Amino acid sequence: MGVFVYLPLVLPLTALPMARLAEQHLHPRSAARLLTAIAVILAGCSTLCLGLLVVVGTAQLPGNPLPDGWSDDEVREAVPHDRIAGKAAIVALAAVALGCASTLWGHYRFRARAHRTLAPLSTTGEVALLPDEVPYAYALPGSPGRIMVSSSMLACLTAAEQQALLAHERAHLAGRHHRLLLAAQLAGCANPLLRPLRTAISYSTERWADEEAALHTGDRRLTARAVGKAALVSHRAAAPAFAAFAAAGPVPRRVAALLGPVPPERGWPPALTSTGIAAFVAAAGTAVSTLSSLNAAFALFVVLEAATPL
Amino acid sequence: MLSVLGEATEPVPATWVQERLDAGLSYSTVITILTRLLDKKAVTRSGSGRPVLWQPMANGAGLTAIRMRRLLDQRHDRDAVLSSFVSALSPHDEDLLRSLLNESGPEFRDSSTDASES
Structure with missing residues (x-):
């Protein structure tokens, strides 16, 4: 098993160039799905290897319930630096489990509370219009999902722009974007190196919903105006929380993309572009990570089976 | 407290609220909570003499909006679940x-x- 057990812990680094480049050259739907799939596979492999290290680490602790043979030299030689790595892995796996559990709990608790809050409304339709002077619009996942939009947000948009906003939120619900975002969040808990993917996936789902809204309204400029006006109105309502950044934030990038041409539908970027290379690196990293973790799991299984007294 | 107050069809004194709350709170506790709600602009106080009359600032959809606003203000939880139409x-x-x-x-x-x- 050797070094293979450590590889999947660092291979998420290979996905980072893809996270940066996917949004520029892929259709947002492909980008969101591809990045989520990569994040989930890399997180799964990383957690599996952490689990293997935990088995080796636990077997060395005094008073552990595992078979005595599992702490033999043959098993320990299979893992380089087994003493430190084993103990560190126990702590890390506990942190991963705790992080994932608290993420899931927080997600479902917030959703349940939001649905409970909306329950007394007289309308049970998809759109929940809330009289509020703070402009906001959110898609609340659930069965059925709801769209929460404040009266002041609608007031600043024309009827056609309101349709674009609602189409955007409906696209979030219909595409079940919250599942991709939750998966990205859990992957970030499993391996902190995957956290930058969450930002990229979140941006891709927004762009995806923008494209759906543009298709629905049949007018890209109208959709761009709806996004831009909503952002400017929200900005006026809320004091700026951070200082100026040189790079353009997500909203101007979305508006600029909507003002540009329809993104191509092709699934895989051309090979000899920077995105093509980044996609290749990410795919290779994911494949190596999967093979390494399976190799390590199989090797440990064989070693442990040999060490288990029958 | 707000839902009890929301049932009232007209401004009511604090004792009215206290009688309808199942929690068995003391009169002074009810007054304290009402005063806090007043600070949050969730209720209004009227009547110059005694007893002071209270009523919710908004009813129905307005009340739901106030509750939702409070939930949405928990930014960390909100950002983890909801995709906002526009970000900052x-x-x-x-x-x-x-x-x-x-x-x-x-x-x-x-x-x-x-x-x-x-």
């Missing part, structure tokens, strides 16, 4: 956005002035 802008973003929209057509300039005036 930096000052640089704002300028960039304005120039993008101005390029996109004259409709924007007119409607945005309307929105800022309203």
Whole structure:
């Protein structure tokens, strides 16, 4: 098993160039799905290897319930630096489990509370219009999902722009974007190196919903105006929380993309572009990570089976 | 407290609220909570003499909106679950956005002035 057990812990680094480049050259739907799939596979492999290290680490602790043979030299030689790595892995796996559990709990608790809050409304339709002077619009996942939009947000948009906003939120619900975002969040808990993917996936789902809204309204400029006006109105309502950044934030990038041409539908970027290379690196990293973790799991299984007294 | 108060059809004294709450709170506790709600602008106080009359600031949808606002203000939980239609802008973003929209057509300039005036 050797070094293979450590590889999947660092291979998420290979996905980072893809996270940066996917949004520029892929259709947002492909980008969101591809990045989520990569994040989930890399997180799964990383957690599996952490689990293997935990088995080796636990077997060395005094008073552990595992078979005595599992702490033999043959098993320990299979893992380089087994003493430190084993103990560190126990702590890390506990942190991963705790992080994932608290993420899931927080997600479902917030959703349940939001649905409970909306329950007394007289309308049970998809759109929940809330009289509020703070402009906001959110898609609340659930069965059925709801769209929460404040009266002041609608007031600043024309009827056609309101349709674009609602189409955007409906696209979030219909595409079940919250599942991709939750998966990205859990992957970030499993391996902190995957956290930058969450930002990229979140941006891709927004762009995806923008494209759906543009298709629905049949007018890209109208959709761009709806996004831009909503952002400017929200900005006026809320004091700026951070200082100026040189790079353009997500909203101007979305508006600029909507003002540009329809993104191509092709699934895989051309090979000899920077995105093509980044996609290749990410795919290779994911494949190596999967093979390494399976190799390590199989090797440990064989070693442990040999060490288990029958 | 707000839902009890929401059942009232007219401004009511604090004792009315206290009788209808199952929690068995003392009169002074009810007054304290009502005063806190007053600070949060969730209720209004009226009547110059005694007893002081209370009523919820909004009813029905308004009350739901106040509760939802409170839930949405928990930014960490909110951002983990909900995708906002638009995210925050930096000052640089704002300028960039304005120039993008101005390029996109004259409709924007007119409607945005309307929105800022309203």
